[in-house]
Amino acid sequence: MAAQLKPGQGPLDYGSRLWLKILFGLIFFLLYAPIITLVAFSFNTDKRGIVWRGFTLDNYSKAWNNASLIEALTNSLVIAFLATLIATVLGALVALMLWRFRFPFKGGYEGFMALPIVIPEICMGVALLLFFVNSGMMDFFVAMPWPLNLGNIVIAHVSFCFPFVAVVVRSRLVGFNRQLEEASKDLGASEWQTFWSIIVPYMKPGLIAGALLAFTLSLDDFVITFFTSGPETVTFPVKVYSLVRRGVSPEINAASTVLIVITVVATVLAMKLQAPPKPRKG
Amino acid sequence: MSEPIVAIRNVSKKFPGGVIAVDDVSIDIAQNEFFALLGPSGCGKTTLLRMISGLETPTSGQIIIGGEDMALTPPNKRPTNMVFQSYAVFPHMTVAQNVAYGLKVTGVESSEIKRRVAEGLEMVKLTALADRKPDQMSGGQRQRVALARALVKRPKVLLLDEPLSALDAKLRDDMRMELTRLQETVGITFIIVTHDQDEALSMASRIAVMEKGAVQQIATPSELYEHPRNRFVADFIGKVNLIDATVLGQKGRSISCDAKGLGKIEIASDKAVGSSVSIAVRPEKLRISKGRPENKSVVKLEGTVRDVAYYGDTSHVVIEGKDGLNLSVNVQNDTRLGGAGVERGQKVWVQWAPEDSIILTE
Helix, strand or coil: CCCCCCCCCCCCCHHHCHHHHHHHHHHHHHHHHHHHHHHHHCCECCCCCCCCCCECCHHHHHHHHCHHHHHHHHHHHHHHHHHHHHHHHHHHHHHHHHHHCCCCCHHHHHHHHCHHHHCCHHHHHHHHHHHHHHHCHHHHHHCCCCCHHHHHHHHHHHHHHHHHHHHHHHHHHHCCCHHHHHHHHHCCCCHHHHHHHHHHHHHHHHHHHHHHHHHHHHHCCCHHHHHHCCCCCCCHHHHHHHHHCCCCCHHHHHHHHHHHHHHHHHHHHHHHHHCCCCCCCC | CCCCCEEEEEEEEECCCCCEEEEEEEEEECCCCEEEEECCCCCCHHHHHHHHHCCCCCCEEEEEECCEECCCCCHHHCCEEEECCCCCCCCCCCHHHHHHHHHHCCCCCHHHHHHHHHHHHHHCCCHHHCCCCHHHCCHHHHHHHHHHHHHCCCCCEEEEECCCCCCCHHHHHHHHHHHHHHHHHHCCEEEEEECCHHHHHHHCCEEEEEECCEEEEEECHHHHHHCCCCHHHHHHCCCCEEEEEEEEEEECCEEEEEECCCEEEEEECCCCCCCEEEEEECHHHCEEECCCCCCCCCEEEEEEEEEEEECCCEEEEEEECHHHCEEEEEEECCCCCCCCCCCCCCEEEEEECHHHCEEECC
């Protein structure tokens, strides 16, 4: 007679085993408790933000009225927007080139292009700082009026964001059926028409995913920005860092929460757009 | 033949790395023909089709469509349209947008586009699905989209690359009839590439059989089947019994030869032949009898039944004669009793009319 299995005892019923559930809960707690605390304390009435005293939205209005904080946030958003725009175009072009053409040292170039993904940020920051200072670009940009004085930071952000876009778009292009391109030409379209009406729509999910990735990376970058910003320019992460050194205030919690929300929304969108298409019927 | 719509003149294609895909091919295709390029995979038939469409450039030779040399004409300027093997339906467009694409990019007026798209969808019976996306459609439906998309361009020549290979058996039969019907109604020259001899035989008005980049024979389906030019064509189109023979002498319009397993026989042939030939006989031309056939003029031999395969409508019987000669015989199961009426190991006689033999020298 076959032994009766109780629910949860089957060889693949991992999900219903108690110790696994506990481990699962513990990991999630350790990962997310700090973030949840940060969000919760942004609604705290207590000035020093250590003890829970009651619910309020004051911190948000205070953060909103803090001119230097808002200036830093604006800087961050402008940098992220410009860096994303440039990095997406550059990354897409690199991906297209690597997908479409064969040329000497292609493998080498492909590896080299992805270097900013793996290189430690601190090295990247120092390298960029040295480059900007020695080439005179630092002095050049710092002397410019806003928003041109953010130029060096934008360039730095583009340099570490575009490989991410290139990698995402390239992996999307691998699945492209070359017969679509041939069909388009066969139906009378020129190269240019084919590129805009067949290839770009196909790349679109990759482009959006890559752009959102670049946006989030740029928005919360601290190390590279810290090295490459001029003495007067402050971005949001750098500003938060300088405020925290004088003690945590619920205001920072509020501003951080806003940033988290922006990042999470962008990431969720990126993941949605990168998800494989629904399986075909028939 | 009047002025051919497509003239292929000594076309060769050599790929980098030295592979010769198409080797000095010349074909004339007439207006309104349903022409098939038939051959095993890797014989160069698809490369030839792609050269007609302009997606591939010949290494040498000329391709003339509608009287114009196409050497410098890119694919988007040629009067040809192609239905791709993978259909290549644009996934981000609806059915109607797919069909309209070729008209839109060439600047056709929007009212004209609307009219022709409706007409095209009507033609392939997809009007009801005009707003669907391709990923909500079956393979057969997607193929119809590809067909409509190509036909609304009103090309001089429609090129079809293995159009039925991705469909299941039942759908394939429907589509085969549909394609023949479409070709008759639109009156466009169709050139189809296929590796399936049944497909080519049943649809095409003429077939070019290709092997290793070269054309072996160009003929109508029945001519190919009954008068193959060489061993490859005889063997590739349908089933065939090939019997090696040595020619002993030639008398007027017949030759006498010593055939393996048959001894000395006389067969009509008006071709001058060399010393060694193959005698080809189709399995359905052979008859089985239990006793020795009385007719003196037939070719006959005694043998043992080695295998009987039952296929419902026919049975395929393999009979072994002298000298290791194996003959396949197709028997129609025209009554409900008995099938082929022979059993494995049984001694039987096989006979056929000498005029059903084909003498092959190549």
